[in-house]
Amino acid sequence: MSKSNSAPNLSVVSNAPTDDARDTGFTTAAESELSRKFLEDGHVVVPVEDLGALDRLRDAVAGGATNWLDAKVPEDPGALLDSIHARVGPEKVNDMRMSIINGLNTQSWVARDYFSVARKTIESVVGNELAMQRRLNLSVQMPGDDSSVLPVHADVWDGNSPFEVVLWVPLVGC
Numbered sequence: 454m455s456k457s458n459s460a461p462n463l464s465v466v467s468n469a470p471t472d473d474a475r476d477t478g479f480t481t482a483a484e485s486e487l488s489r490k491f492l493e494d495g496h497v498v499v500p501v502e503d504l505g506a507l508d509r510l511r512d513a514v515a516g517g518a519t520n521w522l523d524a525k526v527p528e529d530p531g532a533l534l535d536s537i538h539a540r541v542g543p544e545k546v547n548d549m550r551m552s553i554i555n556g557l558n559t560q561s562w563v564a565r566d567y568f569s570v571a572r573k574t575i576e577s578v579v580g581n582e583l584a585m586q587r588r589l590n591l592s593v594q595m596p597g598d599d600s601s602v603l604p605v606h607a608d609v610w611d612g613n614s615p616f617e618v619v620l621w622v623p624l625v626g627c
């Protein structure tokens with residue numbers, strides 16, 4: 454074997470379903486279409502599958518914000534989150550965010566509820582042999598705050614798995 458200083462060729466393997474795989478009958482037409490759209494666009498936007506779970510997650514985030522603000526428990530957690538920018542400035546938003554994240558991740562039920570928000574969709578586009586990130590994350594984007602805006606990116610650029618799916622769950626009505 455001769456030695457070469459040139460970089461080796463990389464094999465790029467796609468896990469996209471072949472046309473044959475689509476005909477096995479293991480997936481419904483709707484699941485196949487969702488998978489096709491995900492592969493074509495890189496994302497899908499779908500209805501929440503478990504509204505109760507979404508409500509619990511939103512209430513837990515609102516509860517975390519309430520604790521951090523040292524405020525009264527809100528009657529309407531959604532309204533609190535929708536107007537949080539009126540109570541927390543951009544310079545403090547990361548402190549609040551980290552406090553909420555740490556509180557959320559002490560709760561044993563949050564991973565289960567987070568998954569149930571989009572379980573069927575994730576299983577359609579990825580499959581059911583899954584591993585989940587240990588800690589949930591929270592992104593807070595205040596109106597007019599450009600300091601929190603990330604440019605368009607793919608997490609794989611930072612070393613995340615190319616087989617990862619990111620699930621964004623909306624907690625405010627914006």
Ligand SMILES: [Fe+2]
Pocket residue numbers: 606607608
């Ligand atoms: Fe990202």
